[in-house]
Structure formats: structure tokens, C-alpha cells
Amino acid sequence: MSIRIGNSCVNCENLSANEICKVHGVIVSTSYTCDSFEMKATLKNNPNCITCDRYESESCANPEKAAQDMLCSHWAPQNAQA
Numbered sequence: 001m002s003i004r005i006g007n008s009c010v011n012c013e014n015l016s017a018n019e020i021c022k023v024h025g026v027i028v029s030t031s032y033t034c035d036s037f038e039m040k041a042t043l044k045n046n047p048n049c050i051t052c053d054r055y056e057s058e059s060c061a062n063p064e065k066a067a068q069d070m071l072c073s074h075w076a077p078q079n080a081q082a
């Protein structure tokens with residue numbers, strides 16, 4: 001299974017502003033994730049290369065094709081502010 005950067009607490013709808021997980025009631029790190037992960041709607045509803053964390057980076061899977069309105073299975077959301 002590939003390692004993904006998108007499913008961390010920082011992109012989870014359940015993370016409150018003070019870094020406390022609403023599901024577990026504890027402070028979590030941006031490096032954590034769990035089975036209750038729920039991607040923030042602001043990220044989930046607009047997946048394309050421009051909103052991809054890998055855009056114009058070495059980790060982009062399709063650097064020659066990456067563009068607005070394009071998307072591939074390696075898309076990873078940029079960090080969202082709560």
C-alpha cells in the first residue's frame with residue numbers, strides 16, 4: 001500500500017482549531033491519522049492539480065501533464081486552515 005500525505009489530522013474535518021480531535025478528545029499531531037478520518041469539504045470538493053500538494057514538486061506523478069482541471073490518483077490535498 002502506498003504512503004499518502006493527504007489523510008492526516010491536518011486535513012481532517014474532525015480537527016478543531018486548538019488541535020484537539022473532536023472524535024477522540026485528545027490533542028493530535030499533523031502526522032497522525034485514524035479510521036475516522038474525514039477530509040475537509042473545502043479540499044474534497046475541489047480536487048485538481050492546482051489544489052494538489054504535489055503540483056510543481058518532485059513528487060508529482062505526471063509533471064508534464066499537470067494543469068488546472070486535471071487530476072490523477074496521486075492527488076494529495078494542500079493543508080487547509082481550520
Ligand code: SF4
Binds near residue numbers: 007022028032
Ligand atoms: S478523527 Fe482521526 S484523523 Fe481526524 S483529527 Fe481525529 S485522530 Fe485525526
Ligand code: SF4
Binds near residue numbers: 072
Ligand atoms: S498530476 Fe497528479 S500528482 Fe501531479 S499535480 Fe496533478 S493530481 Fe497532483
